[in-house]
Amino acid sequence: MEKILVRGGHPLCGCVEVSGSKNAALPIIYACVLVRDKCIIENVPCVSDVRHSFDILRGIGARIRNLTKTTVEIDCTDVECGISEYSLVRQLRGSYYLLGAEFGRFGRSRVAYPGGCDFGVRPIDQHIKGFEALGGTVVTDGGYVEITSPTGRARGANIYFDVSTVGATLNVMIAAATCEGMTVIENAAREPHIVDCANFLNSCGARISGAGSNVIKIKGVDQLHGTNYAIIPDMIEAGSYMVAAAATHGSVRVTNVIPKHLESIAAKLEEAGVVIDEYDDAVHVSVPGELRHTNVKTLPYPGFPTDMHPQMCALLCCAKGTSFINESIFDNRFRYVEELKRMGAKIKVDGRIVSIEGGTPLSAAPLMAVDLRGGIAVVIAALTCEGVSEITGVNLIERGYDDAVGKLRGLGADVKKVLLPDPDVKKANA
Ligand code: EPZ
Numbered sequence: 038m039e040k041i042l043v044r045g046g047h048p049l050c051g052c053v054e055v056s057g058s059k060n061a062a063l064p065i066i067y068a069c070v071l072v073r074d075k076c077i078i079e080n081v082p083c084v085s086d087v088r089h090s091f092d093i094l095r096g097i098g099a100r101i102r103n104l105t106k107t108t109v110e111i112d113c114t115d116v117e118c119g120i121s122e123y124s125l126v127r128q129l130r131g132s133y134y135l136l137g138a139e140f141g142r143f144g145r146s147r148v149a150y151p152g153g154c155d156f157g158v159r160p161i162d163q164h165i166k167g168f169e170a171l172g173g174t175v176v177t178d179g180g181y182v183e184i185t186s187p188t189g190r191a192r193g194a195n196i197y198f199d200v201s202t203v204g205a206t207l208n209v210m211i212a213a214a215t216c217e218g219m220t221v222i223e224n225a226a227r228e229p230h231i232v233d234c235a236n237f238l239n240s241c242g243a244r245i246s247g248a249g250s251n252v253i254k255i256k257g258v259d260q261l262h263g264t265n266y267a268i269i270p271d272m273i274e275a276g277s278y279m280v281a282a283a284a285t286h287g288s289v290r291v292t293n294v295i296p297k298h299l300e301s302i303a304a305k306l307e308e309a310g311v312v313i314d315e316y317d318d319a320v321h322v323s324v325p326g327e328l329r330h331t332n333v334k335t336l337p338y339p340g341f342p343t344d345m346h347p348q349m350c351a352l353l354c355c356a357k358g359t360s361f362i363n364e365s366i367f368d369n370r371f372r373y374v375e376e377l378k379r380m381g382a383k384i385k386v387d388g389r390i391v392s393i394e395g396g397t398p399l400s401a402a403p404l405m406a407v408d409l410r411g412g413i414a415v416v417i418a419a420l421t422c423e424g425v426s427e428i429t430g431v432n433l434i435e436r437g438y439d440d441a442v443g444k445l446r447g448l449g450a451d452v453k454k455v456l457l458p459d460p461d462v463k464k465a466n467a
Contacts, residue, residue, distance in 0.1 A: 038458075039431040041442060043419035044451035045401065049287035051448045055294050056082040056439040057107065057268035061230035063131030064207045065237045065268060069099070069111040071215055072241050074263030077404050079108045081268060082439045085432065086129050094134055096116035096122045119147035123180065127152045129436070133161065133204060136182055137211035140173060144189040150180055150418030154408040163202045167209035170194040171216055193218030193257055201226045201337040206253070207234055212242040213255040222253040228338040229298045233269045241262040242257070272298040273344045273357045273410070274438060275320075279303070280348040281417045281445070282322040283311040284355050289448060293320040301341045305333055305349065309356055330358030330395055335366050347373045347414035350391060354382045355421055357396035364389045374413030376404045377418055380426075398422060406430030409437045420450055 046267060053069040056449030057080035067090065069076045072387035081087060083106065090099050091109075098116040103109050118139050126132040130153025153159060161182070165175045171191040173184040186192075191212050198205060206226040211234070213220035225231070227249055235248030241264045244256040272291035275294045282289035283306055296303075296315045301315045303320065310329040314321040330353060335343040345364040364370050371386045378384055379402040401424030406412025419426035431454060434441055442454045 038429065039454055039456055041416065041428040041431055041434070041452060041454050042430065043416060043426045044424070045285075045420040045426065046423040047449070047451075049282050049420070049445070049448040049450060052292060053278050053444050053448055054288045054292045056080070056083070057277070057342060058230055058233065058271040059084050059086055059437045060131070060203070060228075060273070061233040061268050062088060063087045063089050064134045064211065064230065064234040065266070065291045066094065066111065067131070067134035067138045068211045068214075068234060068238060070094070070113045070135065071142050071211065072263060073114045074261070075110055075112045076241070077104065077108065077110050077265040079265070080268040080270070081107050081109050082271060084435060084439050086436045086438050089125055089128055090131065093121050093125045093135065094238045096125065103378050106225070107180045110303040113406060118145060120142040121148055124147040127180070129153055129244070130159070130204070132419055133164065133182075134208055134211060136164065136168070136184060137208035140171070140184045140191055141212040142189060145188045146182075146184040148182055150182055155372070156367035156408075159350060161205070163198050163200060164208050166198075167196050167205055168212065171209070171212055171220065191216035194221040196223065196430065197219045198222070198224040203228050203231065203462055210235060210245065210253060210255060211238070214238045214245065215259065215261060215284055216221055216257040218257055220257065222255070223251065225251050225253045226337055226385035227251060229269055229272060229295070236268045237264070240266050269298075270294050272302070273342060275330070276302040276342070276345045277348050277413050277417070277438070278444070279306060279313070279320065279322045280352050281420060282343070282448075283309070283324050283328070284352045284417050284421050286324045287364065288321070288323045290319055290321045294318060294320060296320060299400070301339055302345055305331065305341055309352065328352070328356035330360040332361045334363040337366070343367060343370065344410050346370060346396050347410045348417055350374070350384065350393060351377060351414045351418040353393045353395050354384070354399060354418065355395060360393045362391040362393070364391065372407040373414050376407060376411065376415045379404060380418055380422065382418070388427045399419045400424065401426040404428045405431045409433055413438060413441065416445070416452075420445070420452075
């Protein structure tokens with residue numbers, strides 16, 4: 038079993054480079070299934086959700102070659118439909134983009150029901166609504182989601198989403214790229230990774246307009262061709278290092294970012310007393326005085342991202358006064374709170390509102406990453422206090438953070454990953 042050991046209590050200083058966006062890489066990787074050609078994708082993050090997705094695509098016949106550490110060639114010329122490996126697909130949420138990609142290419146699809154971080158209920162009703170509007174008949178049973186269409190091809194439609202949903206917006210956009218006729222998605226999500234996937238598809242010959250607004254128009258084309266495309270930087274990874282720098286009263290330059298994507302995060306950090314200096318493709322973070330309490334409400338982009346909620350909570354534990362976080366996206370993204378309370382954090386959860394009595398120094402403790410962003414939040418909290426914290430659940434952090442330990446060490450953090458004998462194996466050998 039692996040653990041991360043963090044000896045905190047000193048400021049992070051130096052420069053950290055952000056990797057490609059996990060949440061942009063996943064839809065783009067699965068969208069390659071639409072393309073009977075080679076696609077070269079650059080700035081791919083080295084995270085386990087991406088590696089799992091490569092294994093899923095290889096399992097259906099894709100040929101995938103690493104050209105460099107972060108550049109990959111994906112050739113889906115000979116992929117087959119409906120044969121993806123159940124045990125692999127169910128390990129992550131992003132695998133559900135295979136539904137839209139298979140439906141767009143073959144007019145049908147059969148994929149295991151998705152997994153992903155446990156935030157309570159994570160429905161896919163809006164995905165199903167979209168596929169049905171595109172002429173699909175959707176059946177979910179036996180752990181699978183199956184789409185069929187009487188004509189053997191998805192056809193364009195007008196779709197109005199009941200909620201702002203990143204996944205369903207992307208899934209329908211992918212399916213509609215090669216369907217017959219025009220599709221209009223209204224109340225579309227506006228996240229940068231949706232724009233990135235639209236730009237990727239357009240570089241393959243798709244005809245998508247309006248991505249980034251809440252109305253996206255897709256004129257279906259018969260065939261897509263190969264491309265060479267670079268993924269945008271990961272705004273949540275960037276935000277996580279910005280918060281780590283602020284929480285440790287450090288001085289850190291975060292490079293390979295698109296400052297516009299960080300506007301809501303930077304604005305909230307500035308309210309908390311953090312100084313953010315903005316450059317073309319970097320931001321610099323420092324804290325000249327005390328951290329201040331503030332209030333956060335998570336919203337769809339361009340609002341404050343829900344994926345930054347746990348990290349912000351760790352920061353506000355270090356800010357004198359009472360802060361509130363209103364989690365408006367997911368009904369149960371609060372499991373990380375119990376871990377911070379082990380460190381002495383004074384946090385209460387009432388419904389979707391987290392209240393934080395900040396300012397009392399946290400203390401090191403044995404901790405657990407309960408999910409991807411909760412995991413990096415406890416690492417950030419451990420960096421703020423004296424003593425050694427041992428953090429398990431490293432695999433959950435590595436789903437979405439490329440070499441977090443290496444990057445933090447590069448900022449002067451006393452942090453390392455250790456491999457401990459598996460207690461069960463020890464007992465068995467006794
Ligand atoms: C994506 O999840 C991200 N995951 C999440 O990031 C992120 O938190 C989320 O978008 C919001 O930004 C990936 O990109 C792989 P949604 P997704 O569909 O697509 C409700 C991380 O840490 N909803 O935008 O599942 C849903 O319950 C992960 O990187 C429906 O009601 O999110 C939620 O309340 C965690 N019906 C809201 O919409 C549906 O059919 C937003 O969900 C779909 C969603």
